[in-house]
Amino acid sequence: MRIFTLNGAQVVETTVLPSAPPAAGFLWIACARSEFKAQQLQIQAALQQLCGMQLVDLHVSDLLNAQLPSHYDYTSQYDVLVFRRLATGPAEIEATPSASTAPAKTSGPPVLRRVNTSPVGFAVFDQVLLTVHPDDCAVRDAFAAKLQQAGAPEIRNGVALRLPVSPADLMLRMVNQMVDGYLDLRRELTRQIDHWQTELLNPRTRFHNWSTLLDVRLSLHGLDEICEDQRAALQDWTDAIESWPAAATPAAQRDRDLLAVRSRDVLEHIERVVHHVTRLEQSAETAVQMHFSAQGNRTNDIMRTLTALTAIFLPLNLIAGIFGMNFEFVPFLHNRRASGGRWRRCC
Secondary structure, rough: EEEEEOOOOEEEEOOOOOOOOOOOEEEEEEHHHHHHOOOOOHHHHHHHHHHHOOOHHHHHHHHOOOOOOOOEEEEOOOOOEEEEEEOOOOOOOOOOHHHHHHHHHHOOHHHEEEEEEEEEEEOOOOEEEEEEEOOOOOHHHHHHHHHHOOOOOOOOOOEEEOOOHHHHHHHHHHEEEEEEEEOOOOHHHHHHHHHHHHHHHOOOOOOHHHHHHHHHHHHHHHHHHHHHHHHHHHHHHHHHOOOOOOOOOHHHHHHHHHHHHHHHHHHHHHHHHHHHHOOOOOOOHHHHHHHHHHHHHHHHHHHHHHHHHHHHHHHHHHHHHHHOOOOOOOOEEEEOOOOOOOOEOOO
C-alpha cells in the first residue's frame, strides 16, 4: 500500500494510514486488490476517520471484483468509478487461491496476446482518493513516480508541471494515462492488420491461418466491448460533474471547469480508441470479403480458359468418337466415287 499527501506543489509519501484529514490538499491511498481484501477493516476505519463515512458493501464488492466491466456509481458522499485498463505486458495474476495455475494462453497475433485488461477501482471523496489496482500494477507505480518528480518540481520546456488539485483531478489523470497506453498500440495493431490484408490478397500465396484470423476478429470485438463500457462510464461521470452545484469561490469554480474539460478530453480519447478498434474490425472484414472476391475472379478466369479449350477440342473429339466406333455401318465410312464405277473404301 502506498499513501501520498498532495498539498499544492508538495508530494509526501507515508507508510501509515493517517487518522485525520490533511489541513490542505488531499490524500491518495493506492493499494493492490489483495491488500484491500486483507486490510479492508483498517481501510474502512481510516475512511471513517478521514471522511466521516465508509464504503458501502456493494462498492467494496465492486472494488474486489477482478472481472467487473467499467462502470460508474455514486452516493451523496463519494463517487465510485471502475475502469478496465488497456495495456501491454504480461498478464497480471490476481492473488487468489486459483491463481497458482498457469493462465490460459491467448491465440492470435503477438500484439493481441500482449493486450491485457484488468479493472482499476476509484473511490473519490472530497479529500481522499482510494484506488484499488491489480497486484504489481505498472500504472500505479508509474504515476506515483511521475507525481514525485512533479513535486520536485520537474521543469519541461520552462514550465513546471501542475499537480492535481483534487482527488477527482488525480483520478482523471490516471484514467487518461491508461487510455493513452492503448492509443500507443495503434501503429502496431494497424501494421498487423495490414499484414493480414497483404496475405489475403496475394494471389501467389495460399492463406491457411483462418483460425488465427477468426481469433483476431474475436479479440477486436472484445476490445470494442471494453471500450464501449469505458465510454459509458466516463460519460456518466461527465454528466454527474455537470449536475454538481456551483462552487462557492471563483478559484473553486475554475478548478471545477478544468475538471469538466479534462473529463471531456479523456472521453474524446476513449472515442478515438473506439473509432480505431471499429476501423480495424472493418478492415479485417473487408480483407476477408476481398479475399473471396479475388478467389472468385481467379476461378472465373480459369473456367473461361477451360471453356475456350473445350470449344476447340470438343468437335474434334466428337468426330474421332464417331469414326472410331466399332460398327459396320457408320456414316461416311464407305464412299462411292465416279472413277470406274466402283466402290472404294475411303479409309
